[in-house]
Amino acid sequence: GGAETASEHPAKRNNAETLVVGMPGDPRSLDPHRTNDQPSSRVKKQIYDTLMYQTSDLTVTGDGLAESYEVISPTEFAFTLRQGVRFHNGEELTSEDVKFTFERMRELNAPAAFLVNALERVEIIDDYNFVMHLSFPFGPFITHLAHPATAILNKTAVLAAGENYGRNPVGTGPFSFVEWRAGDSLTLSRYDDYFRGPAASERIIFRIITEDTQRAIALETGEVDLIYDVGPNDYRDLAALEEIKGFQTSGLTTFYMGFNAQKKPFDDVRVRQAINLALDVEAATQVAFRGYATTAKGPLAPTVQFANTGLPGYGHDVERAKALLAEAGYPNGFSTSIWTNDNPVRVMYAEIFQEQLRAVGITAGIEIVEWAPYLDRTARGEHDMFMLGWVAVTGDADYGLYSLFHSEEFGDAGNRTFWSNDEVDRLLVEGKTNPDPAAREAAYLRAQEIIFEEAPWAFLAFRDELNATRDYVQGFEPHTAGHHILYQVYNN
Amino acid sequence: MYKYILRRVLLLIPVMLGVSFVVFTIMFFTPGDPAKLLLGERAPESEVQALRTQMGLDDPFAIQYGRFLFNALRGDLGRSLVTRQPAALELVNRFPATLQLAAAGVLVAVLIGIPIGIVSATRQYSLFDTFSMIFALIGVSMPNFWQGIMMVLLFSIMLRVLPSSGYGTPAHLVMPALTIGTSSAATITRMTRSSMLEVIRQDYIRTARAKGLSERVVINRHALKNALIPIVTVVGLQFGYLLGGAVLTETIFSWPGVGRLMVDAIRQRDYPVVQGGVLLLALTFSIVNLFVDILYAYIDPRIKAQYK
């Protein structure tokens, strides 16, 4: 039934049937081919299923819509669909839907299409069997099929809704879409014919509460049962409360300060290393994240597959930094600027670094640029140093390295440092295309060593994911990439 | 009178054209490429370019503006670049919340402002006058977002009587309405007070007293109605201001209003929503003011005579 809606929930609640989730951002669209933003993904995760299933700790299992798959060749995968899976509109899932989904994804130029751009075509064998043909061998292909952006859509429903599909999603997931009040809340209700069995809660209401503090307060007062992305300051306060359960987990996000490696003086590796040494990243991270982060020693968070955890890190050494600068010809430092968008954490880092760089004679102005022009202008290389983060959403090193460091990916594609290294280029391609995990690992470890040495970035931090629930909430297990699975979650 | 209303309604057309032009111009010069935002950071340049061409973003200003106007006149504001929904629908979804908040805010402001204004005018320089002005001024002096946070601390956390954020029930409306209402209250108090002081000095008030009317009747029947014109004006202006100016309050309380949508749209370069939204707010503002002008005529027969 859909009579009860978001607006009717009382201020204080412990409603066993309805799980209320506080979320910082408004989803943009529930059409996976239209957007690939985190808030949307978090909802889509409950409505749709993917061919492959990824557990909360990013292990990819064969537990998805595909019952099994078989590697025919590095570029050919044969899949068998689970039988009897029904979409929320009652239709049964068939190969046709799969084919339709991936074709539409390409056609619409979906923001996440790059995930499967190796896919050339889907060949239907019968209703439950199809073969995926790749145009080149692509290591993380199977992993990518677990990403919510590659969820399988229902052809009929999509064609029927047309442009408005984003507000009328139909999936095979544990919850079906009920209502969306833009800017306020989004309601899902349990899909009783879910192929894994009905979900634990009858209803989920996502409430959009943009302010961190307000979200925390809503949890504290019991207006919501579960909140995502708790602010570090609030987390400390909440964790102290008895009726709140906090979840602090390692995430996939890397924070870094990039250098424009083609611009003086950052074209000199000594300058880049000197800055890495001049910064007290440890202290800054402690302040910026209130301790809810790990100081980065390399480009990949330890949770990412093939992360090189053996890198030594630069440490804080002002004297060496000065020496290096002198060696590079800047004994008295120089003037430069740090760009950032208005993300408070990045601004904080920038402010701290501004002070720390002063100690080695570098005068850095801070320039805050709005997000859209920030991306544009850093892509054009107008900057000196810039603050940015990267989420290796798939949990795979390819995602976490290729577009950031490969020389083909200059500018918009992701490499805003314009740093290039032939060997790294080669290693990244190797890692991307070699289906052999061991070979991939070797390539990525080496690549990370070089990146560390060459320092196109100042490596800053890997942010912890902070989530919290009321104590009566059962079954919540944070997903490393943030697409928390609510199938098993319920109010006790 | 009807002719006057008609003329005023027709006058809205150039104003709306002007509004669309201003907004279009500002957005035109705003850096940030919607095509790129749409396709995501990773889209190849060629695709971005193709989309730009398809969206007509490379056309000269005049052509783009002309196209926008042409479509807008047919009631088509385009689709949101972010959500792919028709921009008009996005706005219509958010509009009730905005209206609700603005109306409640104005109500709060009026309920606080007018009585205080009247009493402090009739007791000019009394202790009550002083204190109520201080009270009203504190309301206007507090930055909305700060006041909002403080109220949440008080009402949601300490007293636990009101929901801290959200939209839907009357209880949800209380704090946002108080937050914006108190900042408008001072303006209304001020206007009521000075308008009443002005009216109380008038000869006809002396005439009313000379008839032997009680002070209450003199104030309520004779003074207030005359003082109402400038008050109604500021109330109208405040309402207009609250329509789009409640951005910060909406943010604090996660209020799903147009203001917040607009800020997001501006920042995401969601041109259709920005243009449509500003047009909607401007139109509402103008209509409210038109309404105020018509109200004048009902309050003041002299003005009605002018419209004839």
Next chain:
Amino acid sequence: MLPATKALTAHRSQWAEVWRRLKQNRMAMAGLAVIGIIIFTALFAEVIAPYGYREQNLTRIADPPSREHLLGTDDLGRDILSRIIFGARVSLQVGFVAVSIALIAGGTLGALSGFYGGNIDNVVMRCMDVLLAIPSILLAIAIVSAFGGGLVNVMIAVGISNIPVYARIVKASVISIKEQEFIEAARAVGASDFRIITKHILPNSMAPIIVQGTLGVAIAILSAAGLSFIGLGIEPPTPEWGAMLSSGRHLIRRSPHVATFPGLAIVITIFALNLLGDGLRDALDPRLKQ
């Protein structure tokens, strides 16, 4: 020296009278005193502030008020008192410059349209209607988005969005003054339009302008703070009160002082400006004279 000498040139006016009346308004004088103190601290911030506004101490984040840090420290371990003192400079500057921009542009437009009426008036006022119909905070946000943040742009944005207010006020007062006999008297002795506007009309329309200006400074400070809240404000580490408040809002539960003191600084300043503005309104308006 003949007594007329001074008077011939010095257009001293009834400001003395206004000042006398203002002096009797205790609330307004309190407001003026507070503004005076704030301006003073802003001017001599380097001398008065106990610390530099950018001096960080990463080991003392969000410390509560103590003897070393009278108002505590902020999220980067900077002395809040010092930042408030330096911030007065920024906030007042934003307020006054934004109002000046609005006043000069709006005032000129209002004066022209009030004085000449007719088509000039029509065109100017329709343009003002347009600007007025666009919610000013959104206009400011859009302008800052288009031209970037930073002190100068914020001031311009807040200024532009307030132009119609001043245009209307100046127009209204120009119209009422234009009708007065002394304008005709000036014309009768051969004064040019320019002389009439600059020597007679503008000086006489100062009263409502000054009042609105005073209140406008308050509004501009709040607007700039609002922009900071949205993240479109002035670059760090420049201590702008709104930005300080907004960055402290995450600490409101455990370290409320970080947001509270800058908030109080705004409240006190706006309050004082309002008191002064109200007082000026009373002092300048002879009809309100008791």
Next chain:
Amino acid sequence: MSDILLEIKNLNVTYSTQEGVVQAVENLDLQLKRGESLGLVGETGAGKTTTALSIMQLVPAPPGRIETGEIWFDGEDLLKKRSEEMRRIRGNRISMIFQDPMTSLNPVLTVGFQITEAITLHQNLTAKQAEGQARDMLKLVGIPEGRVDDYPHEFSGGMRQRVGIAMALSCNPRLLIADEPTTALDVTIQAQVLDLMKRLREEFGTSLLLITHDLGVVAEVCDSVAIMYAGSVVEHSTTPRLFETPRHPYTRGLFNSIPSLDEEVPRLKPIKGLMPDPTNLPSGCRFHPRCPQAIDLCSTRSPAHTDLNPEHHVQCMIYEGLVPGPDEPDAGKAQEGE
């Protein structure tokens, strides 16, 4: 029942302003007989309006304050009345018409309502009856009764003043105070209104206190005249007597200041100087700085009341025999310096 309707004794009214305390009315004595019309004449700031407002007890307070005095009306001291009692007298037994017809009617209420309001307040009439009476009153002052539902702005100045008269007379008051009722009107309209007032007064038997600065109006309308200067009545007599034999130097000066319609005077002989500063009145006789007969004594001693005869009172030391009188009736230098 005495034939004196209104008697003001030793009235003192002050306003405290930022410039200082204004002695608006000072030791004022005044009598008005039943059925009589008394003209109160004086220049701007003499205190005429204040006197009238004191009778009505509508002196704006603050800043105004009735310091001392008695105002006897129909055997009762009005100054001893509670405000509620006074309200019942206002608009009922005493009513008032104000100077400016353009501003003394409420612009947002119909004239009918404004008249009816006073009637229903003071008389036990149903709304219907009251409205009927309002229509009658309008007819009486020469306004078509069909215009009861019109608003003041739809009337001309003269008509508005008639509405004011209708309103004032609607409860058949004992005393009508008219504060410069025709000053704002054109002469031809003034003639109409004065004519109407005279007629109605006779019809209703109302006593009239007519405040004016126009001696011509007084001559036409009033039975007796009181001349006010700087807050006090300096001369009071029947109209014919005062016009024929003005005694106080100020009264004489007034007559000399007026250009005449039927006599040719090449030059006027104005009173020298200006009205005194009300916050800083001259000592002794308030008029002495402008008085052609003044001697040193005038600046030190205040003149007392002198009854020249039962109907003619004057406050001047000439008539106390302390100061030599004028050889020629008029003296006064023309062009005033400074």
Next chain:
Amino acid sequence: MDRATQKDPILSVRNLRQFFETKRGTLKAVNDISFDIYPGETLGIVGESGCGKSTTGRSVLRLVEPTGGNVVFQGKEVTTLPRREIRNFRRDAQIIFQDPFASLDPRMSIAAIIAEPFEIFNLYSRTERIERVQELMSLVGLSSRLANAFPHELDGGRRQRVGVARALALDPKFVVCDEPVSALDVSIQAQILNLIQDLQDRLDLTYMFISHDLSVVRHISNRVAVMYLGKIVEITTYHKIFTEPRHPYTKALLSAIPIPKVGAKRERIILEGDVPSPINPPRGCIFSGRCPFVMDRCKEAAPRLHETEPEHRVACFLAHNETDQPE
């Protein structure tokens, strides 16, 4: 009073019209009036409020642009003067305003107000200006210590003296006095009237003296024009207007004035109704709606301003000869 009729007029007004466009239609404030003023004389203009007296004065001085007609001042056409020459015209023709409170800029000191014309015309050196201001102030009877005072510190009589001094600063030959005493009390009014008269004798001025008060006009004028609803209805010498008024309106006006004499019994003519609106003036004779002697023809045609005898012109059929043709 011995006006030299043989002299050429200093100011000659012909068919002057001044219309204003208002929301309700064209307001004919001054509708086709003609008159002459001769050097050294005072022409009084009387009429009720709104009849166009001030407008006449203002359009004669081109403070408003006349809608039609001619104004010739000292042989020069004023209505077509180019902008620059208007300034020179202003040196010869000045105005004193009715309201001494509104006609002085409240933000200027007395000396600055009086010296403003010098500043505009760039006359005199600094010291000369100061001297000249002192001179003017003593001329109008203002103590020199008031030079630094501001208008609000002065009473009405003194303010009006400042207005007079300003008008005289440029040594004009012709001054329009627009109700210069109507805002003043009688005793002050008499002082100012005397001043205005004395100045005329000393400086050889010509006045156009506007007032609604017939006794004032009579006192000060050589000739008097009576206006009604934008037209002159009667114009003659001061003597005749009181002894033998010919126009019914003039008669009514005279009879309406209360005379400060007890028992001054006159035959009173009380006019009915109000002055009609100058937007919709009555057809025919403008006075026909209120005229006690109205005839049928008055409602059809408007009588011309016709010379009934030397120095006396009247716009009324009753005063005209039978042969007179309506215009």
